[in-house]
Amino acid sequence: MMSAAAGTESGMEAGGNLSRRTFVLGLTTLIPAAGLAAPAPRRSARALIEAARGQVGVTLRYDPSYTALAFPGGDVPRAKGVCTDVLIRAYRDAFGLDLQALVNADMRRGFAAYPRRWGLKTTDRSIDHRRVPNLAIFFLRQHARLPIPQDPNSWQPGDIFTSLIDGRLPHTGIVSDRRPGGRPGCVIHNIGNGAREEMALFSHPLTGRYRWALSG
Numbered sequence: 736m737m738s739a740a741a742g743t744e745s746g747m748e749a750g751g752n753l754s755r756r757t758f759v760l761g762l763t764t765l766i767p768a769a770g771l772a773a774p775a776p777r778r779s780a781r782a783l784i785e786a787a788r789g790q791v792g793v794t795l796r797y798d799p800s801y802t803a804l805a806f807p808g809g810d811v812p813r814a815k816g817v818c819t820d821v822l823i824r825a826y827r828d829a830f831g832l833d834l835q836a837l838v839n840a841d842m843r844r845g846f847a848a849y850p851r852r853w854g855l856k857t858t859d860r861s862i863d864h865r866r867v868p869n870l871a872i873f874f875l876r877q878h879a880r881l882p883i884p885q886d887p888n889s890w891q892p893g894d895i896f897t898s899l900i901d902g903r904l905p906h907t908g909i910v911s912d913r914r915p916g917g918r919p920g921c922v923i924h925n926i927g928n929g930a931r932e933e934m935a936l937f938s939h940p941l942t943g944r945y946r947w948a949l950s951g
Contacts, residue, residue, distance in 0.1 A: 778830050780893025780912070780949050786829035787821050787909045787923040790930035794820060797927045804861040807836040818907050818925050819865045822895060825909060832948060838864040838873050848872060867905035871897055871943050879947040887919045887937065890944070896922065896936060897943035910936065 790813070798815035813824070826832040842849055842858045850868045863869050874880060874895065884890060892912035900906050908924025911932055915921060920936040 778948055778950065780891065782829040783825050783893050783949065784909065784912050784923070786827075787825040787930075788911075788932060789828065790821060790824055790925075791923070791932055792930075794925060794930040796929050797925055801862060804835070806839070806860045807833050809835055809861065815929075816925060817865065819867060819870060821908055821924055821930060822870065823864060826948070830948065834870070834873075835860065835864045838869060841873055841876060842869070845876065848876065867897055867907050870907065871905075871945075874943075874945040874947050877947055879945045881944045881946055883941050883944050890919055890936065891946070893946065893949050895943075895945040895947065896941060897945075898939040898941050900926075900939050902940075905942070906939065908935075 793813055794816050796815050797817055798811075799817050802811050804810065808827070810824075816824075823834045826834055839858055839860050842863055846858065849863075849872050850866075852868065853866075864873075879895075881894070890896075890910050892910055894910040895907060896910060897905060897907045906924070906926060908922045908926075911921040911923050913921045913932065915934060918934070920934045921932060922934075922936050923930065923932045924935065925931070926935070
């Protein structure tokens with residue numbers, strides 16, 4: 736299970752640093768008028784899912800410890816992390832999109848829009864992108880939020896979900912393209928024992944649904 740430490744609402748990132756060129760390319764997707772990141776062109780859900788699935792068997796444990804990260808492309812060893820790692824690593828691996836840099840840029844432009852629950856008075860490049868509530872606001876400001884469907888079958892592969900564990904612990908992951916027995920609800924996430932792909936979408940109350948930088 737997830738701990739209540741700062742990293743719980745984050746996704747401690749792993750795997751090597753991105754090049755300065757990748758960082759610059761990521762920032763060129765920013766829309767100056769709105770101060771938001773709008774990755775282009777659109778990318779496939781399959782690539783995102785495969786990048787998330789590639790973390791299974793690699794990220795073996797949950798570790799919410801705060802770690803000072805390099806910037807951009809900062810990460811901790813990929814053998815550990817928390818739930819938001821799945822998203823951060825998948826978008827980096829599949830598309831070269833660095834949520835660390837993009838969230839930081841958006842928070843500097845619109846800090847007041849982000850949660851103040853951690854008592855921050857300014858941005859923190861090591862942890863901001865690894866907190867579920869911050870990612871939720873970032874995706875909302877990207878116009879990536881979708882209604883939570885009444886029909887479980889309406890969830891699409893590559894959708895990002897957020898949920899609340901025990902009424903207090905934010906969680907996130909990516910909807911898989913696998914449907915064991917034809918049933919919806921398979922996700923790729925890290926909820927305590929490393930990256931896993933399992934039937935868990937409806938295990939906890941859902942709080943959000945997002946589709947960011949994907950086709951369709």
